[in-house]
Amino acid sequence: MAKFKFNLEPVLYQRRVEEEKCQRDLAKALRQQMILRDQLQQMQQTITGSRQALADGLIGSVRLDQMMDFARYSGQVRQRAMAFVTKLAATEKLIEAARARLMQATRARKALDVLRDRRYQEWQKEIQRREANQLDELAVQQYARRLMIGDNP
Secondary structure, three states, rough: OOOOOOEEEEEEHHHHHHHHHHHHHEEEEEHHHHHHHHHHHHHHHHHHHHHHHHHOOOOOOOOHHHHHHHHHHHHHHHHHHHHHHHHHHHHHHHHHHHHHHHHHHHHHHHHHHHHHHHHHHHHHHHHHHHHHHHHHHHHHHHHHHOOOOOOOO
């Protein structure tokens, strides 16, 4: 029995490889986004904890050096947080671009998958047609032999 051979199999393989690369790129960008969000959340928790500690320190005698340290620390953390927000915005753009590339790669691969499926179905129909023709030919030959021998069917 003949085996199906798709002439564009190397192209289909390459498109699968490209799609997988796009998936990895998107996963990498999403991981970076998750890391940045976690770090930003930790900074917010640190600021909240420091504010609570400062508020607790304002009960009774007030230490100005502690308040100045908090103000300085709070300013530094805000600057770092703003830098993280900027990085997060850049990462969002990378994610959008990676998703667009993945969608394009997936479309390209699916188009070849559809073509491969169509060609496979056409190949199967051709095989079935040939088998039917062979069976018809055998039936005709068998009928002719019976006529030559003198058997009536």
